[in-house]
Amino acid sequence: MTADAPTTIDYDLLIVLQHAPYSSAQANEALDLALAGGTFDQRVALLFIEDGVYQLMSEQAPDAAQQKNLEKMLNALSFYGVNTLAVESHSLFERDLHPEKHINPKLNLELLNAKSIQALYDRSKTVIRF
């Protein structure tokens, strides 16, 4: 603990998504938790980082792979009151992902650097990483 000024808690729950969709159930489970949190009026923030940024790609079509479409789940988040979707910008850059070209345009994303990610953790009461 440092003697910094106390930080305001803006979120009850911060969900950090760091894995690509479809190759494991982690992305699906993280989004289920986000929807459940929203249903119970929790203030939920999502942070996409590392391979988790692949979850934000547009035109996902997992039907042939017989999986649930996670892009549709992301689009539904706002109906559950989950409106804070943060992305680590360096993770996008490293993967040659361009927001205007590859990323789902329906999502209102906030691009963060390492410093603002630290602040996001500080502003959240509980953090769960998937």
Added chain:
Amino acid sequence: MPTLHTLNRSPANIQLFEQLINTIRPGDTLLLLEDGVYYCLQNKLNRKIQDIQVYALKDDVHARGIPIEQSDVLLASYEDFVNLTCENDKLVNWY
């Protein structure tokens, strides 16, 4: 002795990719599966792998919403996957 290599991890797994690069030979074939298909987004693959035909499994590419129009990677069906397995002498999985 041509070999079919399959890669099913994302480009974030740098050490795995280095091992693959150090092992694969001209005339071999590389098939990208699952998170391996994210290599289609990067030019890294084309620069590092010359004289190697690269395929990506179609269903995995479409599931993840990856555009492949300007890539040198060919899309493969499950049937193509079986044919590639038969055409090569052996199969090495990178995961």
